[in-house]
Amino acid sequence: MPGSxxxxxxxxxxxxxxxxxxxxxKNTVYSALLLALNFVTVAxxxxxxxxxxxxxxxxxxxxxxxxxxxxxxxxLLGAERLPKSENLRWQHWVAIPLVVIxxxxxxxxxxxxxxxxxxxxxTGANFGDPVAIGELLFTRxxxxxxxxxxxxxxxxxxxxxxxxxxxxxxxxxQRTGTME
Amino acid sequence: MIxxxxxxxxxxxxxxxxxxxxxxxxxxxxxxxxxxxxxxxxNLAFVTFARxxxxxxxxxxxFFVMTVAAAEVAIGLALMVEIxxxxxxxxxxxxxxxxx
Numbered sequence: 617m618p619g620s621x622x623x624x625x626x627x628x629x630x631x632x633x634x635x636x637x638x639x640x641x642k643n644t645v646y647s648a649l650l651l652a653l654n655f656v657t658v659a660x661x662x663x664x665x666x667x668x669x670x671x672x673x674x675x676x677x678x679x680x681x682x683x684x685x686x687x688x689x690x691x692l693l694g695a696e697r698l699p700k701s702e703n704l705r706w707q708h709w710v711a712i713p714l715v716v717i718x719x720x721x722x723x724x725x726x727x728x729x730x731x732x733x734x735x736x737x738x739t740g741a742n743f744g745d746p747v748a749i750g751e752l753l754f755t756r757x758x759x760x761x762x763x764x765x766x767x768x769x770x771x772x773x774x775x776x777x778x779x780x781x782x783x784x785x786x787x788x789x790q791r792t793g794t795m796e
Numbered sequence: 797m798i799x800x801x802x803x804x805x806x807x808x809x810x811x812x813x814x815x816x817x818x819x820x821x822x823x824x825x826x827x828x829x830x831x832x833x834x835x836x837x838x839n840l841a842f843v844t845f846a847r848x849x850x851x852x853x854x855x856x857x858x859f860f861v862m863t864v865a866a867a868e869v870a871i872g873l874a875l876m877v878e879i880x881x882x883x884x885x886x887x888x889x890x891x892x893x894x895x896x
Binding site for chain 1: 798801802803804805806807808810811812813814815816817819820821823825826828829830832836837843844846847850852853855856858860862863864865866867868869870871873874875876877878880881886888891
């Protein structure tokens with residue numbers, strides 16, 4: 617019974633628990649793994665909400681590639697054993713009241729607007745399946761879809777340019793220097 | 797069925813945890829992960845509203861947010877590797893100068 621409250625509450629507890637665990641964990645690798653579990657839990661919520669295509673893109677894109685990239689960088693940098701420096705304790709005393717104000721704002725708005733207990737509209741059997749999403753993606757959202765292709769290409773080129781070692785450019789500079 | 801406000805409340809809680817992480821953490825990688833958590837909670841709100849109004853546009857928007865987040869992660873982690881190479885640290889307290 618995917619729509620039952622028990623499933624929702626279990627998933628909600630796991631999602632919030634992994635999010636808090638990510639913050640309090642001392643080891644960055646554990647933080648990344650807890651965040652991956654959080655992504656999978658949210659993907660299950662997407663499935664309950666009738667978004668199977670988004671749920672599986674979430675698992676492949678977020679829990680798959682993005683978390684692998686995070687873990688790769690953490691282990692490459694050896695960041696899991698960085699020393700803890702807590703020399704700016706006053707920032708906590710500024711941050712925590714601000715976060716409490718934000719949470720109160722969210723709670724107030726939720727209570728005021730969605731407090732009526734509005735239930736989800738009944739949807740057709742093919743709501744949110746890959747066919748429906750793809751049809752919309754290539755008709756009404758064709759231009760944004762093409763723009764995301766350009767964004768991803770420029771991000772890939774930018775990441776390669778940033779992570780590239782300096783040696784090839786300096787050797788080319790030397791070569792042009794000898795030519796001059 | 798579960799009221800849509802429950803999903804929105806869960807989304808709000810996750811967003812607040814993400815903001816807390818960005819504000820109090822020193823490790824740049826954990827700050828980055830908190831950003832991803834905030835993206836995720838916003839996506840959950842989008843999908844909830846898509847279901848609430850029976851409209852697929854919210855799910856399409858989640859798809860675009862995911863692609864932009866993937867691009868952002870690629871650039872951000874490349875920047876972090878570069879910063880670690882020059883500073884030998886990704887502690888945000890140490891990154892207080894613009895000179896290389």
